[in-house]
Each structure stands twice: as C-alpha cells, then as structure tokens.
Amino acid sequence: MLTVAFMVTLNATPTLSEWHTYDQAIMGTTIRVELWHADPRQALEASNQVFAEMRRIDRLMSPFKTDSELSAINVSTSKEPVKVSSELFQLIKTSKRISDMSGGIFDISFSSVGYLYDYRAGKKPTDLQIKRLVGSINYRAIKLDETNSSISLEHGGMKLDLGGIGKGYAVDRSIEILRNLHIQHAIVTAGGDSRVLGDHRGRDWVVGIQAPRNRSVVATAIPLTDAAISTSGDYERFFIEDGVRFHHIINPKTGDSARLVQSASVIGPESTIADALSTTVFILGVKRGIELIETLPEYDVIFIDQHSKLHFSSGLQPAIAPDVPAN
16 A cells, blocks of 8 residues: 555646645554655655654554563563663653653553553453552652663563653654754644644644544644644543443553543643643543643643533633534
C-alpha cells in the first residue's frame, strides 16, 4: 500500500494544490503527516524522514519489542541498573518530573498492573492480582543514575510503559525534523497526539475533538497555530463487562481504569508535555484536572465528562460550537 502511494504521488498530474498528505501505521496507530511544499518529491522525502524517526523511537521505547531499551529495563532483575541511551534516560526523567508535579497521578510504572489487561480479548486482572501488584506502581522506585545514564527498578515486578508520553515525544521530534528541512506549514498526528508547525497558509489549523460516544460527531474544534494538542479518551482501547467500561488509562492509585470523564484534551506548546498532561487530567477528572492546568500558564484543557458535557479551562472559550450534542 505504501509503495502504491509513493508511485501515485510521483506520477500524478500536477495540480495547483501544494498540500501533501501521507499515512503509515506505526506505534500501534496511524501516523499522518500533512505539509505544504512546492516539490512533491521533497514533500515525500520529508514525510519519509518523519516515519523513519517514528519507527526508530518505537524500536527504542516500545514495551512490546523484546529488543527495545525499555524492555531491557522491564526484564532486569530488581535493583539491577540498566544502561540506556541519553534519549530514553531524559524522557523517563521528564516522566518522573510530571509524576512529582501531579502527586503520582502520572506514573509510567502503571504497567506493573496494566500489562495484565487485554482489551482485544476482554480480559482484566482479578481483584487479588491488582491488590498484590498495585504497590509496584510507584514512580519513586524508578532510580536514575545520571553518572552513567542507567535506570533501575527498586520493586520486583515493576514494569514501565511510556504510552502516556512516548507518542507525544515522537511528534515533537517529527516537527523538529520538518523545521530543520525548512518546512513552514505542517501537521503531524500520532493517534490522539497532534502538533502543528506554523499556520495553515494564512489561517489557523482547526483540530476537531470527537464525541467519545458518537465518533462520527465533532464535539468541538480548536484553532491552532504552532501548538500541540493531545487527547486521552476511554474509547480507543476498551471493553465492557457487566456494564462497566475497562480501558487503557489506568489510575495508578487503584490499578483500575479511571472513569471520571470520557476524554481530556490538553493544548500547549509541546506534544511531549501535552501527552502526559492529558493522561494526568483524565485520571484527575474535571475539577482537579482544571486546577492543575490552571497552574501551568502555557497549557489549557477541554474535558468531555461522563454526561457528555464540555468543560474548558479559563484560557479557552469554545472555538467552534458543536452542531450536535456530544452524546
């Protein structure tokens, strides 16, 4: 499929449009690059550099690839330090900083319990398993040694997962690549994480936030220029058992899915931070989530609560009113 897209791009009849859009499946989601360029070949090369960077980061940080650096940490003996690249070290350091700021609500060791969920198969850990393992969710037990760029896990059975920050980081790296190629107008999207470079040729980019319970509906839309938006929702990976929705955003305090809201979208200058914050405020819920965001002047949040009602932090007003209700 990707080869066909390549050939169509090169052989198509030239048009007045200079927007180029490319998609590939990486990191368990669809990666989309849309950019403005006069030369289709250079546009294609730029997008291929983005896709290559996404794959590189996935090989480095995926908990599902046995040869990744993150997997090496997860399979190491308790307290045994694992030397990692400066890149992974710094991202885990950033993750711990956000954990401190959020009082442990953002915690990349959530996978100590989270790995037992299988959303495709509709399986979850037992109450006994959660009770036994939830104590291993503790970001403070992730020990960083700056002198040799090594990481150790103090609790046996701890597992790390960068799913709440890794895609945002990959989007930031992709925007950096495009900027270095002198591209001035672009958007890169990885699942719920998007960042725009410049504007949409004299207009804002407009990014829609879908209604979680009716995904053909745009609940609201936000105009963006040189900004990032990250959405965390309970509708991407989930199953329902006895009327209860189990999804992939785990409350580290309980080991169970967080259920105070349907989605949380954070807007700010960096995808890395917006990604982590959207996970954090989703778990916190509307009141506490807005309180946290209000302490961060560069960031804002939009919630869709469990009644499909929209809530905005003080830095936002509804940009485009929804045509239909969110439910």
